[in-house]
Amino acid sequence: MKLRRLVLWRGRREQRGPRERRERRSRTAPLGPELSGHTWHTRATELAETGMLTMSRQLPALVGQVMRLGWRANRADLAVTVAFNVIAGVFTAFGLLATTGVLTALFSAGPTPDKVRAAAPQLLMVGAAVTIRAACAAVAQWAQARLRPQVQQIVELRLYEVTTAVELAAFDDAGFQDDLHRARLRGAEAAPLMVDHTVDLLTAVVGVAAAAGALGVLHPLLLPLLLLTALPEAWAAVAAARLGYLTQLNLVEVQRRSWIMADLMTERLHAAEVRSFTVRGFLLRRYTQLAGHIRAVSLDLAWRQTVTRVCGDVLKGVAIALMYAALGTLLWRGVMPLAVAGTAVLAIRAGQTSLVNLIYSLNRCYEDGLYFSDYLGYCRRAEAGVRRARDGRSSCTAPEALRQIETLKRFQEISAEEVTFTYPGGTAPSLHEVSVRLRRGEIVALVGENGSGKTTLAKVLAGLYLPQRGHVRWDDLSVNGLDPEVVRGAIAVVAQDHTHWPMTAADNITMGDDVGVPAVRRSVDQAVAAAGADEVIADLPYGLDTLLDKRFHDGLELSGGQWQRLAAARGFYRDAPLLICDEPTAALDARAEHHLFDKIRAHAARRGRTVLLITHRLASVRHADRIYVLSGGRITEHGTHAQLMRNGGLYAELYDLQASAYRPAERTASGGEHGQP
Numbered sequence: 001m002k003l004r005r006l007v008l009w010r011g012r013r014e015q016r017g018p019r020e021r022r023e024r025r026s027r028t029a030p031l032g033p034e035l036s037g038h039t040w041h042t043r044a045t046e047l048a049e050t051g052m053l054t055m056s057r058q059l060p061a062l063v064g065q066v067m068r069l070g071w072r073a074n075r076a077d078l079a080v081t082v083a084f085n086v087i088a089g090v091f092t093a094f095g096l097l098a099t100t101g102v103l104t105a106l107f108s109a110g111p112t113p114d115k116v117r118a119a120a121p122q123l124l125m126v127g128a129a130v131t132i133r134a135a136c137a138a139v140a141q142w143a144q145a146r147l148r149p150q151v152q153q154i155v156e157l158r159l160y161e162v163t164t165a166v167e168l169a170a171f172d173d174a175g176f177q178d179d180l181h182r183a184r185l186r187g188a189e190a191a192p193l194m195v196d197h198t199v200d201l202l203t204a205v206v207g208v209a210a211a212a213g214a215l216g217v218l219h220p221l222l223l224p225l226l227l228l229t230a231l232p233e234a235w236a237a238v239a240a241a242r243l244g245y246l247t248q249l250n251l252v253e254v255q256r257r258s259w260i261m262a263d264l265m266t267e268r269l270h271a272a273e274v275r276s277f278t279v280r281g282f283l284l285r286r287y288t289q290l291a292g293h294i295r296a297v298s299l300d301l302a303w304r305q306t307v308t309r310v311c312g313d314v315l316k317g318v319a320i321a322l323m324y325a326a327l328g329t330l331l332w333r334g335v336m337p338l339a340v341a342g343t344a345v346l347a348i349r350a351g352q353t354s355l356v357n358l359i360y361s362l363n364r365c366y367e368d369g370l371y372f373s374d375y376l377g378y379c380r381r382a383e384a385g386v387r388r389a390r391d392g393r394s395s396c397t398a399p400e401a402l403r404q405i406e407t408l409k410r411f412q413e414i415s416a417e418e419v420t421f422t423y424p425g426g427t428a429p430s431l432h433e434v435s436v437r438l439r440r441g442e443i444v445a446l447v448g449e450n451g452s453g454k455t456t457l458a459k460v461l462a463g464l465y466l467p468q469r470g471h472v473r474w475d476d477l478s479v480n481g482l483d484p485e486v487v488r489g490a491i492a493v494v495a496q497d498h499t500h501w502p503m504t505a506a507d508n509i510t511m512g513d514d515v516g517v518p519a520v521r522r523s524v525d526q527a528v529a530a531a532g533a534d535e536v537i538a539d540l541p542y543g544l545d546t547l548l549d550k551r552f553h554d555g556l557e558l559s560g561g562q563w564q565r566l567a568a569a570r571g572f573y574r575d576a577p578l579l580i581c582d583e584p585t586a587a588l589d590a591r592a593e594h595h596l597f598d599k600i601r602a603h604a605a606r607r608g609r610t611v612l613l614i615t616h617r618l619a620s621v622r623h624a625d626r627i628y629v630l631s632g633g634r635i636t637e638h639g640t641h642a643q644l645m646r647n648g649g650l651y652a653e654l655y656d657l658q659a660s661a662y663r664p665a666e667r668t669a670s671g672g673e674h675g676q677p
Contacts, residue, residue, distance in 0.1 A: 062369045063201075065376070066151075066194040073150035077143045081199050084140035088133045089206025095129035144199050148192045155191040155375070159183060162382040168464045170385060173424040174253075179378045181256050186248070187375025190368040197364040204358035229319040236312020237363035240305040245370040247301045251294060258290040401486050408490040409577045411474045414438040414461065414610070419470035421460055430456045431467070432633045437626075438578070443604060443611045445621035447651060448630035454614045457630065458580050461612065463487035494571035496583035500563055502549035505540060509569050515544055527573035530603045532595055533565035561592060568596060572603055579604065582614045593617065618655045627651065 070078040163180065170176045264270050265283050274280060414437070421431040431453050438444045438461075446454040459465045461472060463484050472479040479487050501508050506515040509527060513520045524544070528534045540546040540556065549555040558566065568584055581600060585593035597620045604611045613621060621627055622641040629637045629644065629651045637649045644651040 058373070059365060059369055062194070062372060063198050063365065066191065066198050066372070069151050069154060069191060070147055070195050070198075073154055074147055077147040077150070080143040081140050081147060082202060084136040084143070085199065085203040086206055088136035088140065089203070089209065091129045091133040091136065092207055095126050095133065140199075140203070144196065147195060151195050152188075152192045155188050158379060159188050159375070162379050162386065165386050166382045167385065167466065168459065169424055169466075170382070176382075176424075178252050178256070179374075179381065182249075182252055182371075182374040183378035185252075185255075186368075186371035187373075187378065190371040190375065193368045194365060194372050197361050197368060200357065201361035201365055204361050208358055229316060229323060232312045232315030232319060233359045235315075236309050237359055238366050239308045239312075241363055241367035241370070243301060243304055243308070245367060247297055251297060254290055254293055258287065258294065261287040261290060401483060401489075404482060404486045405489050407477070408474050408486070411490075411577060412440050414472070414474050414578065416457070416461060416472050417470050419457070419460055419467040419472065421456060421465055421467045428633075429468075430633050431460065433470070434630075434633070434635055435470075436461075436628050436635065436638075438610050438612060439625075440577075440610055441604070441608055442625040443601065443613060443623070445613045445615070445624040445627045446630060447615070447618060447621060447627060447654070449654070452630040453633040454630055455582055456633075458582055458612060458614055461578075462491050462493060462580055490576050491578045491580060492571040492574035492576040494568050494579070494581045494584045498563070498567040498570075500548065500558075502551070502555075503547070504544065505537060505546050505548055505566065506544035508548060508566055509544075509573050511570065523573055523575075524569075527569045530572045530599050531565050531568035532592065532599055533562075533569045536562045536565055565592075565596070568599075576609075578610050578612065580612045580614075583616070584613075585615065585617065585620070593620070618651075618658055 067078070070081075166176075261283060265274065265280075265287070274283065416434060416436045419431055419434045420429050422429040434453070434457060436444070436446075436457070446457060448454055456465065460467055463472075463479055466480070474487075474490075501511075506524065509524055510520060515521055515524055525534075528537055536558065537543055542554075547555040548558060550557045564584065568581075571579055571581070571584075579600075584600070585596050600611060600613070601623065603609070613624060615621060624641070626638060627641060627644055628635055629649065631650055637644060637647060637651060639647070645655065
């Protein structure tokens with residue numbers, strides 16, 4: 001707690017300087033209320049975890065995790081990288097010590113030819129050491145270059161695996177979005193960089209050890225002085241890295257909003273509406289405000305990092321001056337021969353080079369370790385969320401999953417019992433004690449005004465959301481006790497906001513099944529015909545093999561109605577006993593809408609599928625076996641169309657409102673409105 005309060009106090013103190021106050025007023029005011037609130041207090045724990053002592057304790061563990069990643073990616077490449085770097089360091093030390101023999105022979109008394117001949121064997125040893133060291137370094141660099149993309153693949157795969165497995169409700173949580181953004185932005189990229197920096201760190205340590213060993217043999221006093229020169233630069237590098245990380249941590253939400261603005265201005269999906277509503281100026285102003293805030297913070301960071309590095313350089317210069325003064329004193333007093341002093345100078349230069357590399361690698365390990373910790377933290381939290389969501393659910397093998405899917409396919413009734421669900425961060429439940437029943441082969445409709453909870457209830461029934469209270473059951477099987485993939489495998493969805501997959505028409509229907517397989521092709525043709533999408537496919541230049549994305553060569557874009565038919569075909573193709581249709585005709589004209597609803601009823605009757613229908617077009621739900629009316633997240637009435645019309649409740653009111661739009665035209669056509677016969 002003391003550390004937490006200290007971090008908060010230091011953060012606030014830094015903000016209260018005169019220049020900082022002026023910059024803060026100028027750069028946060030235009031961001032809007034959703035971003036203008038300062039976030040230091042919400043990041044207090046993370047700020048505390050980035051302290052130098054804390055990270056120094058954590059760095060060995062991070063390095064160990066990175067090395068395990070490298071071992072998992074390719075054991076041979078990692079072993080070759082480490083082994084040949086160590087061998088190169090050994091030959092560096094050998095070459096330095098051999099240099100002493102060369103200088104001793106050259107500085108000895110006697111004719112120059114004799115001195116050169118005496119130094120020749122040592123010169124050959126130095127040349128051989130340099131050659132072998134260069135060869136080992138080249139082999140190590142080659143293996144290291146091979147290792148990098150393999151580690152990248154493993155890290156990215158873990159990120160995508162956990163992100164696609166986490167519960168859907170997590171994506172409604174702003175904190176989860178920030179964590180995911182940080183993990184994707186720098187966290188995943190930091191892992192292969194950490195491999196490079198760890199190997200470089202090992203190489204530098206070996207180099208420093210080689211130089212230190214040589215200096216220790218030459219004169220023990222030079223060794224601590226050499227190490228002393230590294231401390232100021234190490235402090236400056238780590239302090240500058242921490243400043244950079246804290247700035248990125250504090251800007252994460254602003255950067256995410258800035259990139260969203262950039263997507264709105266650059267993506268094809270939004271291009272037409274940007275022009276139609278002439279919002280170019282508005283978007284540019286909002287982006288400029290965000291970018292100006294980021295620029296001001298970045299400029300302030302650059303100044304603070306520069307001051308930190310200058311201080312480190314000054315202290316380093318003082319330490320180097322002390323070291324050479326000590327070397328001069330040893331020579332002046334005759335404690336060290338001139339040949340040994342010459343070798344010591346070479347060892348010092350080599351040691352300083354290795355120390356610079358060591359400090360740079362340590363700094364990069366420290367800095368990228370902060371971002372890699374973001375990645376690891378996100379993966380741990382997301383995996384823990386997946387485990388919590390699966391608590392009480394069975395994890396089954398593939399054959400067991402297939403058996404469970406077959407059991408679900410034979411269900412007789414799906415029921416939601418007293419289901420209550422609240423979105424993350426929500427103050428009121430979107431569903432409150434909702435109970436519905438879907439019997440096998442029925443068409444059940446959910447109707448209600450916008451925001452009444454229809455789509456949320458459909459997602460709960462589809463296993464996409466887990467209710468906080470209540471249960472969803474397939475006969476006697478509770479969804480909470482089943483693998484979510486099993487439940488979702490028994491459900492097909494035709495959604496209003498369906499994804500336009502940037503793939504071929506076949507992929508948009510089968511989602512991975514090979515359309516070249518005869519059985520798959522027959523199922524695709526049946527689904528396409530059932531959805532009325534056969535005309536869409538027939539008009540495509542390459543049929544099912546046409547790429548549906550204008551961003552690529554030979555790619556095409558479909559109209560909204562054509563995409564809607566393709567989405568319906570996707571739902572019809574999936575061999576699932578429950579078909580959820582959420583506003584499936586929103587983009588269709590009246591004729592196509594009537595045709596698709598007829599197709600849905602015929603398809604359900606022919607295949608024995610249960611249909612859950614969500615629509616605002618109440619004329620289309622008259623033939624449903626049962627209709628549930630939602631209002632404010634509650635079921636207010638249910639029954640058949642005739643029963644609900646007799647009740648005179650919300651359903652009857654909404655139905656009459658829609659029907660009234662057609663009555664004047666009917667009266668005009670008959671002449672009733674104007675007294676015509």
